[in-house]
Structure formats: structure tokens, C-alpha cells
Amino acid sequence: MFRSIKNIYSIVVFVLAFTACAQEKSRNTNLKSADHSEYNLDSLKSVLNSYVDSKQLAGIQTAILHNKELIHYNSYGYADIESKKPLDEESIFRIFSMTKPITSVGLMQLYEQGKFKLEDPLHLYIPEFKNMTVFNENNEILPAKNAIKVIDLLRHSSGISYGRSPNSDLNNLYSEANLGNSLSLKNFIDKISKLPLLFEPATAYEYGHSTEICGYLIEVLSRQPVEDYLQEHILNPLKMKDTHFQLPKEKIKHFTTGYRASENGKLEVAELPDESGFLNKPNFIRAGGGLVSTTNDYINFCKMLLNKGSIFGHQFLKPETIDLMTRDHLASVREHTPRLRILPNETGFGLGFSIAEQDDGSIIYGWGGAVGTYFRIEPKKELAYIMMIQLSPYRQLRLRETFQSLVNDAIN
Incomplete structure (x- = not known):
């Protein structure tokens, strides 16, 4: 979208x-x-x-x-x-x-094959998401305490947004990252994994780019282009x-x-x-x-x-x-x-x-x-x-x- x-x-x-x-x-x-x-x-x-x-x-x-x-x-x-x-x-x-529902069904096919568990940390499969940062209540950017889990992508509780969040500072960072002009899906992952999260994973809901990351996860797990x-x-x-x-x-x-x-x-x-x-x-x-x-x-x-x-x-x-x-x-x-x-x-x-x-x-x-x-x-x-x-x-x-x-x- x-x-x-x-x-x-x-x-x-x-x-x-x-x-x-x-x-x-x-x-x-x-x-x-x-x-x-x-x-x-x-x-x-x-x-x-x-x-x-x-x-x-x-x-x-x-x-x-x-x-x-x-x-x-x-x-x-x-x-x-x-x-x-x-x-x-x-x-x-x-x-x-x-x-999004089509991609989600695709990812859950791989879940049925035992390729991942919903509670698995995302960085087990996509290392770029291992050391995330997050905005705290004082609008400071600090290391995130929680890891993004696969389930957080599917239910949009990852803290990843579309850059249209209530946090204008984060929205500006999304705009500067120019995600829509990424040269490849891997380039998109490199960019978005460097952006702060809106909140600690699994603590709120924010509709956003999480399903794009599900697409990349399909590539990693299936070894096929999504x-x-x-x-x-x-x-x-x-x-x-x-x-x-x-x-x-x-x-x-x-x-x-x-x-x-x-x-x-x-x-x-x-x-x-x-x-x-x-x-x-x-x-x-x-x-x-x-x-x-x-x-x-x-x-x-x-x-x-x-x-x-x-x-x-x-x-x-x-x-x-x-x-x-x-x-x-x-x-x-x-x-x-x-x-x-x-x-x-x-x-x-x-x-x-x-x-x-x-x-x-x-x-x-x-x-x-x-x-x-x-x-x-x-x-x-x-x-x-x-x-x-x-x-x-x-x-x-x-x-x-x-x-x-x-x-x-x-x-x-």
C-alpha cells in the first residue's frame, strides 16, 4: 500500500x-x-x-x-x-x-512446514533486525528491550509503521529513508531495519510495512523470490x-x-x-x-x-x-x-x-x-x-x- x-x-x-x-x-x-x-x-x-x-x-x-x-x-x-x-x-x-492476506497465507504455509515458530525472534532469520532502537515515552531513541517476533509482523505489533504515525520525528526519518525508492527488497530491509521503532515490539498496534518484511522472510525461508x-x-x-x-x-x-x-x-x-x-x-x-x-x-x-x-x-x-x-x-x-x-x-x-x-x-x-x-x-x-x-x-x-x-x- x-x-x-x-x-x-x-x-x-x-x-x-x-x-x-x-x-x-x-x-x-x-x-x-x-x-x-x-x-x-x-x-x-x-x-x-x-x-x-x-x-x-x-x-x-x-x-x-x-x-x-x-x-x-x-x-x-x-x-x-x-x-x-x-x-x-x-x-x-x-x-x-x-x-497482505495473500502474503500472510504464503508465510503460514512455511509455518506449517516447520520453517519457523510464531514466537521466534525475527533476527534468527533476518539478522538486520537484531539490534533495533525505539522511541521511548520521552521521545528519546534508545536500544529496544524486546526483539521483534515473527508474530509481531503478522499482527502489526512490531513497532514498524508507514511513516504516518503519531510521532512526527519518526515520520521524518521514514521520509528521509525514501523506502519506496529502494533498489531491491534487500535494500528495503537494510533501510527499514536501521529506523527506530515506534514502540517496543508486542506492546501496541501500528499498521505499517510489516508485511513487506513477511515477503522477505518468505524469500529467506523458501529460498525463492517472494x-x-x-x-x-x-x-x-x-x-x-x-x-x-x-x-x-x-x-x-x-x-x-x-x-x-x-x-x-x-x-x-x-x-x-x-x-x-x-x-x-x-x-x-x-x-x-x-x-x-x-x-x-x-x-x-x-x-x-x-x-x-x-x-x-x-x-x-x-x-x-x-x-x-x-x-x-x-x-x-x-x-x-x-x-x-x-x-x-x-x-x-x-x-x-x-x-x-x-x-x-x-x-x-x-x-x-x-x-x-x-x-x-x-x-x-x-x-x-x-x-x-x-x-x-x-x-x-x-x-x-x-x-x-x-x-x-x-x-x-
Whole structure:
């Protein structure tokens, strides 16, 4: 999720007119002959489509899985407004931090192989993290007392941030380190391991670059480049054929235009497909935010999670590992910092997933991306839902909360 603004979206200064009616296109397979009258899907579609009709979004694509069946798949609006190119099944989106769960699953495959233990100090495998420093309560930089453990990377309790922390001095150091322009993943590790931590590991939560380090840990443990490992062990067997760290040139025609909301609320082009940084070979693989993907591909990833690690005759993870990853791992962290900086409506963080515990004790887990992409899984209801948009900023629309509420209204 941490490409610079220039790399996330090329800056374009003109506003596009939105004069044509949006076009709706539902997925043909698996839905056409199915009877889903028991679900209130018309209301869900009407509300979500209204964001396009009111010109707050260029387009929106949504999918819902229930009881192992795809009960909803809808595309509405445009992949590109100016050319009036509609979204369709082949549309490719920047998913940014929805990369993190994929990387986390990859690392936990190596955990199942006995390559590491969650409580192992990270420096056993990446020596650069052996002698870390940390800001204390007086904003002094001192040697850290606690070692970063592997579990701290997965649950974001390592003290490593994105340089957008409450500590302005630390943020300045991140800016000076210019991590986004690292020449390789090893160069990134060299840089970030020299930066002070925001807090002692395992004593607080801070969303940040920890998953990039998980990517490097995969390289160390598997002796493969992280992109090759994920391709071989996750993307290929999951049939995620349009999920890439570098978008092949022949697929540019399917890449969506990126948009931003201007101060007056109008949509502006932020990145055109043929100008995107995702077309270039990256200097290093951003295991925390470097993927593009399709809704269809991410459906397969969600199906695997819903089915306790198994799909297409392949066991990606054991059911007990899925259970381990999707429970809250911040209880011990709260002993040091009772009020954590987690997202509203979330109650904790697992191993690569945000966790929201419900009143009945069941959990909802998932994550989202920097330009509004979003997925959640509700195991008790055998339910998963995915939303793809391409807008920054997006939180002002409260679209994720609306989508989640509409899904549950439709299923209930």
C-alpha cells in the first residue's frame, strides 16, 4: 500500500465529464440459471449503483458467496468514464493492501512446514533486525528491550509503521529513508531495519510495512523470490490468472482507470492504465500492497478461506491454521496498551486479517485496499463478499460499511 502518490496514481489535472448513463453487467456464469429470490439483492444493487448514478464513483463491482455458491456478481458503471468502457468480468483493479492476506497465507504455509515458530525472534532469520532502537515515552531513541517476533509482523505489533504515525520525528526519518525508492527488497530491509521503532515490539498496534518484511522472510525461508513463491504456491493453484505484481502489457486493455475525488466532489483521473507504475518491473516486490487483481480471482481466494484452506483439490493450509490466523492475537498487546489504533468497528487483528468479534462470539475477518477495494468473510454464515472500486480518497462515502450492512440485510 505504500507506493508514493506519484506511483499510486499519476497526477492528472483535468476533470472528466460524466454525461452518459452507467451500464450494468452481471456475471453470466453460475447466476443466470440459479434462483436467488430468497435474497434481497435488488435493494443491494440499487443502493450501490446509486453511487455511480450520482457520479461519486466511476464504477463498482461486487460479489457475494453464500453456502459455497456465488449468489451475486454485479458490475455497474465504467472502467473508464471518458471512453465509456464498462466494467466487466475481466476488469483488473489495483488491490493494494488486499495483497497482505495473500502474503500472510504464503508465510503460514512455511509455518506449517516447520520453517519457523510464531514466537521466534525475527533476527534468527533476518539478522538486520537484531539490534533495533525505539522511541521511548520521552521521545528519546534508545536500544529496544524486546526483539521483534515473527508474530509481531503478522499482527502489526512490531513497532514498524508507514511513516504516518503519531510521532512526527519518526515520520521524518521514514521520509528521509525514501523506502519506496529502494533498489531491491534487500535494500528495503537494510533501510527499514536501521529506523527506530515506534514502540517496543508486542506492546501496541501500528499498521505499517510489516508485511513487506513477511515477503522477505518468505524469500529467506523458501529460498525463492517472494513473487515466484506466491505464484507457484498460491496464485497458480488458486487459478488467480489475472493477479500480478507487474501487469502484462497484453492485459492493459482490462486495467481500470484510477480516480480521485476532488475538493468539490467531482471525479478526476488520477492514473490512466497505460501510464501506471504497475506496468513496470518493480525494483522490489511490495508484498504488502503490490498486486493488481480481478474480482473473479479474489473470489477463488475467498472460497479457499471459507473452505478452511482447501479448493480445487489442493490443501493450501490446514483448517486449524486458518482458525489460528482468523482469531484475535492482540490480547497480550492490550495488557500494555488497552486502547489500540485499530479501525472503527473492528475489535482486533489476526495473522494477516483484521478481526471483528460479534456479540454472539462469532468473528468477521478480512481487509481492504488503498483505493477502496474490500472483502470480508463471515464463517458462521458461510458468507464472503468482495467490492472493487478505484477511488482515492474513498472513506468519505462510507461505502464499505454500507456494503457490509446491505449484504447482511440481503442474507438475513
